[in-house]
Structure formats: C-alpha cells, structure tokens
Amino acid sequence: KILPIRMPGTDDDNPFAGPAYLSKAIRYAADKGAQVINISLGSTAHSPELDAAVKYALGHGSLIFAATGNSGNKGNPVEYPAATPGVVGVGAVGENLRRTPWSTYGTQVDVSAPGEDMVHACGGKTGLCKTEGTSDATALASASAALIWSKHPTWTNNQVLRVMLNTIGGPTDGAKRNDSIGYGIVRPRIALKTPGDPGPADVYPLPDLADAASPSASPSSKSPAPKGESGSTPDSDTSAAAAPSAEKEGDGDAMLWIALGAGAVVVLGGGAAAVVLARRRRSAAKLGREHAAAAATQYLNAVAYPDRAGTVTVLPATGTDYAYGWTFQFDFAQHALSTAPTNTSSPYVIVVPHSGATPHFPPAHLPTAQYMAMCAAGDGAVPQVR
Template sequence: MWAISTGTVMPAAADTDPRGYLKLMKAQEMWKVADGTGITVAVIDSGVKDVAGLRSESVLPGVSFMEPPVEHPDKPYPPHEDFVGHGTTMTAAIVGDGSAGSPQGLAPGAKVMPIRTSVGTPMAFAAIGESAKGVRYAADKGAKIINLSIGGWWSLDKLGSAIEYAQSKGVLVFVAMGNDGDRKSGGANPIAAIPGVFGVGAVDTTGEPLPSSSYGKATDLAAFGGKVPVRCKENTAWCIQDGGTSYATALASASAALVWSAHPDWTANQVARVLIQTAGAPVDGSKRNDWVGYGGVRPRMVLLDRAGDPGAPDLDPLASPAPVKTPTPSADPTTTAPHQADAANAESGVSWQWPALGAAVALSLGLAITVIVKRRRQ
C-alpha cells in the first residue's frame, strides 16, 4: 500500500497562455448552449480556500472529514480552508471566474461541493478512508459528478464500496490516472482500477500525452493538463504550472457537467457514453490506448455538433461502449497521439508529480493484483 498523494507545486515553467485550451475547446460557444447550470460536482480533495477567482455563489458549504489529531480532539477543519491549494485549484478549473490570474472554469454555471480530506497534511494516509465517507456524502447530498484528483492505496476496499454506492444513485466518478508516467509500470493510480470509474490521463494542446501522465488499462479518457494557473506559495497566489492529470480530471468532470446541463434527463451512463463516443480518437488508429483511453474529451461535439448517441440509460458504457463513427482529428486538445517510449526525457521540471505526502508504505503484491483486475462493472 501507498500513502495518499497529489500534485506538488514546483517552480513555474514557460509563460504560456493558461486559457488556450478553452479556446481550442470552443468554450465560449459551448456556454451559449450550456454552462453547467443545475449540476453539482463534488471535489473530494484538500478543501477549498475562498480566494480571488472563486465566486462564493459557485461553491457550496461542503463538509470536512478530516480527523482531528489525538492531542487536539476538538480542533475543527472547515471545508473552506486548504493547506496546499490542490483542492482550490481543482475547484477553480471547474467554476473559476478567471479573475486575479485564476483559471476560468470550464463549467462556470455548475456548483462545486468541497469535501475536505487530509490531503496535504502529515495524516494524508487517512485521506482515502475519509474520501470514502466523502463519496457517500456527495451521493446523498445531490452531487451528480464526483471528482477525485487524488491517488493512493490505503483503504481501497472502503472507497470501492462507497463508489459502488454512489453509482447506484446515478453518480458519475472521475479519477486522475496519476503523474508517474516515467515508470515502466505506467504508474497508474489504483483508484482508477475501481470498477465503473473513469480514469483520466493528461494531454497537451496538440493532443500528445504529457510525459508525466500515468497510463494503463484503467485509462478511459484524457483532457488538457499542461500549463495552467494553480495555487502556489503555500496557497497564497496563482502561478502557471503543469496541471497534470489532476487538472485534466477536473476538466473531464466539467465536461460532463456541461453535457449533463444540456441534457438533464440523461443518466450517468448516457452522459459517459457520449463523452466516450465523441472523444478525440487516438491517431494510431486504435479504438483506445493505454495513454489516452478513448481519447480527449470534446463536449463541444455534443453541445455544438449534436454528436453522440446516449443509448440505453442503464447500460454501463465501459462494459460495452456503443459503436459510433470514428471522430475526425481536430486541432483541439482531444486529438491524441500514441505515447512515445522516450517521452519521459522530452520535458523536465514537470510539476504535480504525486509524491507521497504522508508516511510512505512499501509496495506489496496488492499492486499487481489491483491493476490487472478487470475494472468494468458486470
């Protein structure tokens, strides 16, 4: 087992346009059709800090499941606080207003339900168990989408049963694949192997997988994870960094919110199915691959081009994706290319690397077992 992990902010790289991916995704045009209104996305992470760039009306009160330390059993940890800024960044990627250097959220009309865990603290190993509580809470409180831009091995059985419960209530769950793509194993986040969840990889604006993006059989979709505004300097400012698969997952969640907002009568299976069908197909000609899954999310295909067949409301699209015409390549961050073997050497200084923030625990045989278990719901 491993301790919980998230991205760690490192010095900013090149000064690039942080909103370029929104232009490529035709966000302004999509927002004329749907902006996420009526959809709640639960962000289970390190909390959210009330900062410039986040409108108070976009963020719900939320809840914290952080356990207080033994020496201070009465110490409160409000959900609207964030030690490391990771949860704040994910929230802004979904509903940010673009002011003060913040991201402009892809689904600005949606609501974010912040659910705070011990991510970013010395007790980070407890965060997966806390996340299990958060998943159940989100499902009971009306969230349609759950965003898990975190990874780890601790308490996977609890999280798995909680996700199954959420799915029984019609909730769609997105999970970051991780940022350990330079490992021979692919470094895939074990949470992504839980049946029915959508593992999200990261690509750049050309559709190439980021060298840091973890990969494997659990990858289902991809989204932009390059240079974006993230919280930095101990969550006191916005800096331009690589967002990695954490940010990509937030964009996948926001994409689902846009589609669901336009089609509120659809089920989670139907929303997921059209995201798969309209994703930018891998340019190697395969239906899917281990680096981008079925391809980069393209909600514009659903909202603007009216593409995709929602299909049966109760049929899991991961178990049997509906056949559709292969999408044509496009110049947005969803036309994906095969991962190159030497890609890990193509970029240095990659941020959001998912180092363990709690006590590291040695790998066991559970690694191989978890990764190769068939991950589709039966």
C-alpha cells in the same frame, strides 16, 4: 453549483487511512445529490471499502472522474481511485495532443484532457500561476460532463458518459483505445453540438465494471493488458519536457471537489493525498523496523482486543470465502507472526497474501474485515498496500 469537500490527510498513526476517508467523502457526495464527482488525487493504497463506495455513488446516479497520476516517467504506478472499476480514469495530453511524459499510462486510463501549461489562481504578485498535471486534466473532463448534463438534465450518468465517449477524439492510429490516452481526448464542444444517441439510461458504457464482476477478474482494479498489444504501448516520441511529479510536499490536507448539478467544475490541487500517503508510509516503515507490534497497529481498521486473552479465533486459510489471503495471528508479546496460528495469544488478526510479500485487504464481506491488522513482515518493516 459546486460542493467542495475537504478530505483530511492521513497521520503517522494510520498511514493507509486515505481510502477510508475517500470512501466516506464519495458516499457523502452521493448522498448530497452530487452528479459529477471530481477526484484530482490518487495513491497506490486501496481497499474494498473504496470499491463499495464507488458502486454506491454510481447507484445514486453520480459520475466519477479521477486523475491517473503524474508518475508515468517515474515507475508508472497504478493509482486509485482512477484504477477502481466504475471510475473514469483521466490522463493528460499536451499541446501536441499526445500523452505528456509524466502522465501515468495503462488500462486505468479511460479518457484524456489537456493537462500541460494550465493557469490557475494563486497568491503570487500576478494572482495567476502555471501548473500541470492529471489533476487539471481531470477537472476539465469533469467540467465537460457537467456542461453536457446542464444541456440534457434528464440524462443519466451513463448517458452523459456515453456521449462523451461517442464524441471523443480517439487515437490517430485507428485503434479504439490505447494505454496512453484511453479512448481519446474529451471534446465538450462536439458533445454539446452533436451529441448523438445517448443510449440506454441504465447501462454503464465502460467495460471495467462488467470485467470486475467476472470470476477471473482482479477484485479491485481494472485488468491490465500486456505491453506490446495493439494500442497498448505508450507514446515514446513525446516532445514535452518532463514535469515534476505530483508527489511533492503537501500540507497534509487534500481537496476533493464535488460538482453538484450543472456548471463548470474547477479543481485546484492534486497529488496532495498521494504525497501524504507516500510520506506517511516511509515513516511507518521506520517505526516498524523499531517496533513491529507498534507498526501493526497503524493499519486501517486495526482494532485491539486486550480482553481476549488466549487463542483468537481465525477463519480457515482455505475456502472460497477466503480466497484472497491467509489468516495469521500476531504474537503481541514476541512482536512476530505466528507460523502456527491455532495456538497463539494475540489481540490481532493478521491478513497476508498467498505470496507472503504484500498485504491485501480481504473482501469487504468477510467478518474479519472490521478488525483486521496487516502484517509487519520480516524485521517489522511495513510493506506497501496495493
């Protein structure tokens, strides 16, 4: 059976609420017993809350697939949750079994599936429309997992994924994986016919979870490999025509479809949440230039403390518990960041990165995480969260 979950779009007052909504949806699906979670959407916004939700779902036996994005020929940004450790990032291939020009490439690509010239139901005269995108590819990858699980209901999420990887159509150059199609193209027919050894039930078969747990790893994404390494360079001779980006105008809502139990998974949509987030980011930046203090209130988990006049207590700028950013206070009256955060009357705690350029969410365990606000830098323009 299939459980559809509608994830609301963000609004102008909270442009980066996407990760929070998505985290709640993932947890809800896991609590309802979802085995295969298909996420045909993505954005560059991210938070530790999303990392925690993914780990929560994996711990409850779920297998998560997410679209890597349709901007491979437009800047190739890293999108979440596909780049989140523990999520199977899915890219798209065309009829020639090569990465489509628009399919996002990088180390976040774990597997690929057909995503070009796809047909789905629509409201036109024929009732059928042609589409393309990593959203469609992700739906097929999720459906493959559901089919395998239906034949082997006693397997765990790790075993289903391992069989998918063991029966995958790998890169033709002999590499184990590359940044264009990941480990290869899913082949459900082979997986159903000759699945091979599913391996240990409690070991996640992809390396990103273990890599993320290492001290030197990035806290929130799959570690990128330098271009030029064997198997890491995207295909350059694809013949498919460039497709429109997934970031096109949407209606403000995104569909997150959760597959429960066995059966094919059909996913309609894709890119809607990314579009809303991107569009809201632009409007938030405009507001930030007009009124920096108002812009600061738009960030995720920003909570005002009007009853706390005077100095606001902040964590020290150094130490292992606060290695990912510095704490500053926002001077609400002056609409500016304080360079001496020990003596400013402010209802907000501001977190900015060491570089002072792009804000980052702090680790989820920090006490400031529940009441932080991101900085409105410089003239108040809102920087993009990565």
